[in-house]
Amino acid sequence: MLARGGGRSMGEIATHTALPAPTATRVVDRLVTQRLAYRQGDPVDRRRVLVHLATDGRAVVERVCGAIERRVGNALGSARTPERSQLADLLEELSTPVDHAV
Numbered sequence: 001m002l003a004r005g006g007g008r009s010m011g012e013i014a015t016h017t018a019l020p021a022p023t024a025t026r027v028v029d030r031l032v033t034q035r036l037a038y039r040q041g042d043p044v045d046r047r048r049v050l051v052h053l054a055t056d057g058r059a060v061v062e063r064v065c066g067a068i069e070r071r072v073g074n075a076l077g078s079a080r081t082p083e084r085s086q087l088a089d090l091l092e093e094l095s096t097p098v099d100h101a102v
Contacts, residue, residue, distance in 0.1 A: 002037060003061040007050025009042070036060060 001008060001016050008016075014024035028051050031037035036057035042048035053061070069091055 002051060002053035003058065007040060007042070007052045009048050009050060013051060031057065 001013065010021065010025060010028065013019075013028065014021045017024060017027075019027065028037060028039075031051075032039060034056075036054055037051050038054050039049050039051055042050050072087065072091065
């Protein structure tokens with residue numbers, strides 16, 4: 001969720017992950033402690049704090065996504081099937097950052 005760009009509020013994170021708000025806060029606290037994410041005030045609503053993916057966090061996401069893509073590619077082999085093409089398209093879509101600006 002954070003890798004798709006832009007900051008996310010704690011409410012958005014809790015809702016997206018289906019975690020209770022206190023649990024989501026503890027998870028984000030650990031990400032911040034490990035320098036994988038950081039908090040920043042919302043420039044539009046000064047009452048909110050947004051969570052952003054840090055450089056180290058982006059490196060982890062890219063490493064994990066790359067490993068998954070390699071495993072899926074190996075599992076599918078080199079056969080050209082409609083299913084493989086659809087899966088490749090889906091993986092491409094999932095790896096492309098989405099702009100959530102309104």
